[in-house]
Every structure is written in structure tokens, then in C-alpha cells.
Amino acid sequence: MNSKCIYMVMMAVLRLMLTSAQSCPFHMDIAPCLCTEIGPSPELDMDCSHVVDIDQLMRVFQADFPSTNYRRLSMTGTPDDPIPISFLPDGVFGSITFQEIVIQHAQINRVDDYAFLGSKDTLTMLTLIHSELTSFPTTILPLLSDFRELDLSYNHLVFIPDLRSSSLRSLTLAHNTQLNFSDRVFDEIDQIIDLNIAHCNMETIPPGMFLNMMNLSTVYLEYNKITHLDAASLHFTSEVIExxxxxxxxxxxxxxxxxxxxxxxxxxELLNNQITTLGEASWRPVFHAISEHGDGLVMLDGNPLDCGCSLAWLVTSSSFLSHLALGATCANGTAIHDLNPSAFDHNCGR
Known part of the structure; x- marks a missing residue:
């Protein structure tokens, strides 16, 4: 047997020895990725933060894997040194499945339609943030049977097609400053609990946008460019809105x-907006609903409120006023809670 054959046999034996007592692949086969065993079970994590291109990443997942079931894949760069991968093609992860995929600070601008299809029965969470995505293949979502959390924040998304998932619980699209979507984008993700579309330069909230979200608990729309709250723009059918x-x-x-x-x-929460008038026709039903139902609160701190007679309906109602956060002030700085109800009764003919 020549020396080359002897070397190959020795390497095969070495691999067998190194993998027989563990589930991670031989470390040289997956370099620069690292496999880690977590807990007594054990569960397996893979860190591929140091890959240099897509070819290297794909070669890693063509290695011999004793186990194909992984808990998490992590790929983490930094703002100054992002991961130098520009796209994730179909089949990129071979036969390996993940429950969670976390990619942050990368140069990814494209994800093929079925890049995550191999994990369709296992994937519960995908985080792909601080990257350069202009679109995302939402066609994969209905195929992910137990998918619960999607975070695509801090990208360059231009348009999100209408979403469809029977399992998604949390969706974050924040900090995509050119984002557009249809009025019905959320109609078929009715299990959503947390929705974050802050910092997206939204100018309007389409009427009825949230009506199909019967489990919605939190919706974040802060730091957009919304100027008006139109009729039905904040209509909900969830009894657990917090x-x-x-x-x-x-x-x-x-x-x-x-x-x-x-x-x-x-x-x-409407802090730091430009609301001057709390018109009774618009705002009394809000305070009535909150005071009637329980311990909700309207937060209007940082708005230049007009404290003339148009505010009498609120100031003269101790019940309504108890559901206004203490930081609300008139345009002159006087706290709403410090106003004298008797003065409104006398001067405003109430």
C-alpha cells in the first residue's frame, strides 16, 4: 500500500474516532465554521461567522455530518467587517436542518426562494438583520410548518408582498426606510402577536389593516411619517392588545x-407628535373604551395641546382623566392633570 493510501486510511480512521463519540463533524471538514454541542442531550449549534464567500459556505454543508439536525446557525459580522456574502442560493445548507437561523451584519442582498426549504419542518425563527436585502422570498412562509418569528429589520427592503402563514407569531420589519406594501399585506398572518413596522417612513395606516390579527398584543409604528389617524386606521379585533x-x-x-x-x-402611546386638539368626537370614544374596559392608558406627553374649552370634556371627567398619562401638558407647559375642572365648568358652559 503506497503512502497516499496509508494517509487516506489514517484520516478516515481519525475521523471515525473523532465523530463516533460526538455528533459534530470533523472540525477540519467544516472550517471555518464551528460546531458546538449544547446541553446533556446534546443539541448542536453551528457558527459560520468567518466564512469568506458563498462557495466556502456551500462546501461546509457538503461535508460528512453525523447528525443533520441542528438547533441554531449563527453568522455574525460587525458594522466595520460584515460577512462578505451577497446572496443565499437554494440548497445552500445541503441536508442540514435548523430550528433557528441568526444572520447579522452581512452583505446579503438576495435570498433565493427556497434557500431555507431544507428546514421547512424545523425552522421556528429567522433573523436576518443589518444587511442589504431589497426583497425577501415570502413564498417560503406557508411551507414552514412551525415558523414563529421573522426579523428583517435594518435592511433595504423596498416591497413586501402580501404575507401568508398560519404559525407566525412575531414579525419585525423595522428600519427599512423605503418599505412599501399593500393594504392587505397582513390579512393572512392571523396568529401574529407582535408586529413591528417602526422607522419605515410610513405616511398612512390603511383602514382595517389590523382587523384579521385576533391575537395581536403589541404593534409598533413609532418614528414613521404618519400625519393623520384616519377613520378605522386603528381598528382591532384582539382582546389582548397591550x-x-x-x-x-x-x-x-x-x-x-x-x-x-x-x-x-x-x-x-402618542408621545412627541404634533397633536394640538383632542376633539371630543374623536377622542371621547377612546377614553370611554379604555376606562370602561380596565386600566389602559393614553400617553400624550410631548404634544402641544390646546387647553381651551375643546378640552373640557376630558378635564371635567375624573374617570377619563385617570386614564391619561401624567406627562401630558398644554402648549404652555401646564400639566393637564393640574388644570382646574371647576374653571372649565364655569367658563365653558358645562
Whole structure:
């Protein structure tokens, strides 16, 4: 037997010895990725933060894997040194399945339609943030049977097609400043609990956008460019709504019937907007719903509120006023809670 054959036999024996007592592949076969065994079971994690190109990543997943079932794949770069991969093609992970995939600070601008298809029965969470995505293949979502959490924040998404998933619980699209979508984008993700579309330069909230989300608990819409709350823009059918956050927008007016359908503990947060008038037709139903249902709160700190007679309906109602956060002030800095109800009764003919 020549020396080359002897070397190959020795390497095969070495691999067998190294993998017989563990589930991770031979470390040289998957370099620069690292496999780690977690816990007594054990579960397996893979870290591929140091791959240099897509060819290297694909070669890693063509290695001999004693186990093909992994808990997590991590690929983490830094703002100054992002992972130098520009796309994830179909089949990139070979036969390896993951429950969680976390990719951050990469140069990825494209994900093929079925790059994650191998994990269709196992994937529960995908985080692909601080990258350069302009689109995302939402066609994969209905095929992921137990998929619960998707985070695509801090990308360059231009358009998200209408979404469809019977299992998705958390969706984060924040910090995609050119993002567009249809009025019905969320109609078929009715199991959503947490929705975050903050910092996306949204200018309007389409009426009825949230009506199909019967389990919705929190919706974050802060720091967009919303100027008006149109009728039915904040209509909900979830009795477990806890937070509706619209702080840091440019909201100056709200139409009657803009808000309805919340539960007992809803916080409506409108900090640092441009609201001057709390018109009774628009706002009384909000305070009535919150005070009638439980311990909800309206937060209006940082708005230049007009404290004339148009506010008498609120100031003269101790019940309504108890559901206004203490930081709300008039345009002159006077706290709403410090206003004298008797003065409104006397001067406003109530």
C-alpha cells in the first residue's frame, strides 16, 4: 500500500474516532465554521461567522455530518467587517436542518426562494438583520410548518408582498426606510402577536389593516411619517392588545372612529407628535373604551395641546382623566392633570 493510501486510511480512521463519540463533524471538514454541542442531550449549534464567500459556505454543508439536525446557525459580522456574502442560493445548507437561523451584519442582498426549504419542518425563527436585502422570498412562509418569528429589520427592503402563514407569531420589519406594501399585506398572518413596522417612513395606516390579527398584543409604528389617524386606521379585533405605539410621528389630527376593538389593558402611546386638539368626537370614544374596559392608558406627553374649552370634556371627567398619562401638558407647559375642572365648568358652559 503506497503512502497516499496509508494517509487516506489514517484520516478516515481519525475521523471515525473523532465523530463516533460526538455528533459534530470533523472540525477540519467544516472550517471555518464551528460546531458546538449544547446541553446533556446534546443539541448542536453551528457558527459560520468567518466564512469568506458563498462557495466556502456551500462546501461546509457538503461535508460528512453525523447528525443533520441542528438547533441554531449563527453568522455574525460587525458594522466595520460584515460577512462578505451577497446572496443565499437554494440548497445552500445541503441536508442540514435548523430550528433557528441568526444572520447579522452581512452583505446579503438576495435570498433565493427556497434557500431555507431544507428546514421547512424545523425552522421556528429567522433573523436576518443589518444587511442589504431589497426583497425577501415570502413564498417560503406557508411551507414552514412551525415558523414563529421573522426579523428583517435594518435592511433595504423596498416591497413586501402580501404575507401568508398560519404559525407566525412575531414579525419585525423595522428600519427599512423605503418599505412599501399593500393594504392587505397582513390579512393572512392571523396568529401574529407582535408586529413591528417602526422607522419605515410610513405616511398612512390603511383602514382595517389590523382587523384579521385576533391575537395581536403589541404593534409598533413609532418614528414613521404618519400625519393623520384616519377613520378605522386603528381598528382591532384582539382582546389582548397591550401596546399601540405611535410615538415620534407627525400626527396632528385624528378622525372620529379612528380607534376601537382593544382589550382591558391597552396603552395607546402618542408621545412627541404634533397633536394640538383632542376633539371630543374623536377622542371621547377612546377614553370611554379604555376606562370602561380596565386600566389602559393614553400617553400624550410631548404634544402641544390646546387647553381651551375643546378640552373640557376630558378635564371635567375624573374617570377619563385617570386614564391619561401624567406627562401630558398644554402648549404652555401646564400639566393637564393640574388644570382646574371647576374653571372649565364655569367658563365653558358645562
Amino acid at each position: 401596546e399601540v405605539v405611535l410615538s415620534g410621528n407627525q400626527i396632528s389630527a385624528a378622525e372620529p372612529n379612528f380607534f376601537s376593538g382593544t382589550g382591558k389593558h391597552t396603552y395607546l
